[in-house]
Amino acid sequence: MDVLIQAGEKLEGKINIPPSKSYGQRALAASLLVSRSKISNLGKSADELVALQVIRACSSKLTSLENGAVEIETRFDFNKDIKLDCGESGLAARLFACLFMLNQRETAIVGQDSLNVRPMTPLFSIFGQLGIDYESANQYLPIRYRGKRLPLDLKIDGALSSQFITGLLYYMVGLKHHNPLSLSISNVKSKPYLDMTMQMLGEIGADLEWKGGEIVIKPSLLHSYVELNIEADWSAAAFWIVAAAISGRVSLNGLNRHSLQADAMVMEVIQSYGAKVTWQESQLVIQSSQNLPFQVDANHAPDLIPILAVLAIFAEGKSIIQGVNRLKFKESDRLNGIIKWLELLKIPYNLEGDDLIIFGKSKINYPMESQVQSVFEGCNDHRMIMSSAILAVFLNGGKLKGITAIQKSYPDFFLDFERLGGSLIY
Numbered sequence: 001m002d003v004l005i006q007a008g009e010k011l012e013g014k015i016n017i018p019p020s021k022s023y024g025q026r027a028l029a030a031s032l033l034v035s036r037s038k039i040s041n042l043g044k045s046a047d048e049l050v051a052l053q054v055i056r057a058c059s060s061k062l063t064s065l066e067n068g069a070v071e072i073e074t075r076f077d078f079n080k081d082i083k084l085d086c087g088e089s090g091l092a093a094r095l096f097a098c099l100f101m102l103n104q105r106e107t108a109i110v111g112q113d114s115l116n117v118r119p120m121t122p123l124f125s126i127f128g129q130l131g132i133d134y135e136s137a138n139q140y141l142p143i144r145y146r147g148k149r150l151p152l153d154l155k156i157d158g159a160l161s162s163q164f165i166t167g168l169l170y171y172m173v174g175l176k177h178h179n180p181l182s183l184s185i186s187n188v189k190s191k192p193y194l195d196m197t198m199q200m201l202g203e204i205g206a207d208l209e210w211k212g213g214e215i216v217i218k219p220s221l222l223h224s225y226v227e228l229n230i231e232a233d234w235s236a237a238a239f240w241i242v243a244a245a246i247s248g249r250v251s252l253n254g255l256n257r258h259s260l261q262a263d264a265m266v267m268e269v270i271q272s273y274g275a276k277v278t279w280q281e282s283q284l285v286i287q288s289s290q291n292l293p294f295q296v297d298a299n300h301a302p303d304l305i306p307i308l309a310v311l312a313i314f315a316e317g318k319s320i321i322q323g324v325n326r327l328k329f330k331e332s333d334r335l336n337g338i339i340k341w342l343e344l345l346k347i348p349y350n351l352e353g354d355d356l357i358i359f360g361k362s363k364i365n366y367p368m369e370s371q372v373q374s375v376f377e378g379c380n381d382h383r384m385i386m387s388s389a390i391l392a393v394f395l396n397g398g399k400l401k402g403i404t405a406i407q408k409s410y411p412d413f414f415l416d417f418e419r420l421g422g423s424l425i426y
Helices: 021-033 046-057 090-102 113-117 121-130 163-174 191-203 234-246 262-273 302-313 325-329 334-345 368-373 382-393 403-408 413-419
Strands: 003-005 011-016 036-040 061-064 070-073 082-085 106-110 134-137 140-146 154-157 181-186 207-211 214-218 225-229 248-253 276-280 283-287 295-297 317-322 349-352 355-360 375-377 398-401
Touching: 003 382, 011 234, 011 413, 021 036, 021 046, 021 090, 021 163, 021 191, 021 225, 046 061, 046 082, 046 090, 046 403, 082 090, 090 106, 090 121, 090 140, 090 163, 113 140, 121 134, 121 154, 121 163, 154 163, 163 181, 163 191, 163 214, 191 207, 191 225, 191 262, 234 248, 234 262, 234 283, 234 302, 234 382, 234 413, 262 276, 262 295, 262 302, 302 317, 302 325, 302 334, 302 355, 302 382, 325 334, 334 349, 334 355, 334 375, 334 382, 375 382, 382 398, 382 403, 382 413, 403 413
Parallel strands: 011 248, 036 225, 082 106, 154 181, 295 317, 375 398
Antiparallel strands: 003 398, 036 070, 061 070, 106 140, 134 140, 181 214, 207 214, 248 283, 276 283, 317 355, 349 355
């Protein structure tokens, strides 16, 4: 499905931010390590639905409660053959592939579409350390293996993705061990996501801590019952925060001001940009003011880069975004997609190693007659589609192709877009 975004001068209004899918998936995975759990404020993104599907495949008993809560009774004993379909969710594939190394029978991990061309290389390094035999499609999904419950210290290169590390922490917490274990990590990226993982595992009784470049997993007795509440999603909020910083005023409800989520760093960026920020209890208000250039190291928050590139396009001067090379291995080659935006708009840029330098303009003179040619390819990538929508509204509009990919993380994105005054035609 395609959509035509109408040009607009600003976005204004109030919306409620949806739950964090990153926390939601982590909570669902944690339910496999305890007997019973109650998860409140679980979202409805495709990634969360995939994680729920995995839990159901484990024969867990799920009971829907009021206000979107779900109660889970775990019945999987990690001694059965099982096949897990992780859809297009990179986190689900990498987290559950590691967690199910606890399974002493055969585990098959399969994926759909873009997930089948996303690298799984660090997983095979772990298999080698544990002596796990496996079958794979040239180091990609699908994979088959038989896990081992070996309480060993492990090593992993975190340069590609923190998601494998998250999965390993679930595996190591799930082992029954009597001495501390260590996970040594080189090239740590996206560290806030690891802190989120450690926080979630702490909720179920695990005892983990950073010691230099490693995480120590101490022996601990996991709870038999836990209640987990999912906080609002800073990744979703970032689109509206940037939109308001460019032109407008938005009030966002439900965000945790002190969240560990990586994408909360968007607040530092828009304040450098010159936006006005106020907190009114649990409500965040962002208002446009200045359009100043900025510099940001996004190595620990790579998912922010597409929308930060939009912000840089409307900044008056030279902005620098560091850590862009990891974008090549997302749902699409996001770096290539951003460069296509810049070339379409004739915005000067330089790509210097891992840094993208954008020479933006607070007022872009984009000829109205060119609007017919302003087509943004979705590339089946939810973050590129949503970022393109914010970019288009402040130009002369534009056509977005393949918008259904937003189901992956933010199904109600375009409903919220209209609540804030955006106009579109399906």
